[in-house]
Amino acid sequence: MTRVAVGVVLVVAAGAGIWFLRAETMARNTPDEFGSALAVIVRAEVRREPESATLEMARALVNTCRLQVDSTLVQPLFRQVDDDTFRFVLEPDLIESDRRQLRGCLQDARLQHLQLDVLDMRQLE
Numbered sequence: 584m585t586r587v588a589v590g591v592v593l594v595v596a597a598g599a600g601i602w603f604l605r606a607e608t609m610a611r612n613t614p615d616e617f618g619s620a621l622a623v624i625v626r627a628e629v630r631r632e633p634e635s636a637t638l639e640m641a642r643a644l645v646n647t648c649r650l651q652v653d654s655t656l657v658q659p660l661f662r663q664v665d666d667d668t669f670r671f672v673l674e675p676d677l678i679e680s681d682r683r684q685l686r687g688c689l690q691d692a693r694l695q696h697l698q699l700d701v702l703d704m705r706q707l708e
Contacts, residue, residue, distance in 0.1 A: 619676035620657070620707040625689060627667050630696040634666075640697040641669050648688035649673055652681040668702070676706045 627641045642661055649656050652673075660672040677685060682704055689699045 619674070621654070621673045621676045621682075622670060622703075622705050622707050623673065623685075623689075623701065624664065624668060624670050624703040625699040625701050627669060628698045628700070629667075632696045637667070637697070638663055638669070640694055641699060642671075644689065644692060644694045644697060644699060645671055647694070648685055648692060651688055652677055652685050654681075654685075672707065 623645075625641065625645075627637050629637050629640065632640065645661070646656060654673040654675065654677060657672040657674055660670070662670055664670050673685075686701045686704065689701050
């Protein structure tokens, strides 16, 4: 009987420990960040594609990467700043680990012949 009780206590303790570690190590936006926004500026490099497709290709790659950090792209604020530079806004602002993940995705992922380079990330007031 005592072996069963000890076994149950150990299983419950292990489960609680795993649950605690999961909660502490999982990257996610916290509720106090809602209502904030993050402005991102990227430079696009396109090879073997018409320049007219660059805007849509950049938007597609941004949409793919923003899903990884659970943020919303503010559609009217995705705009072309220069020939190869784009600015977009995500809501809510991201915690530091999510910013690193977004930067990595934008710079490492490729969509056909498009590659993005993150120039700036800033929280909007």
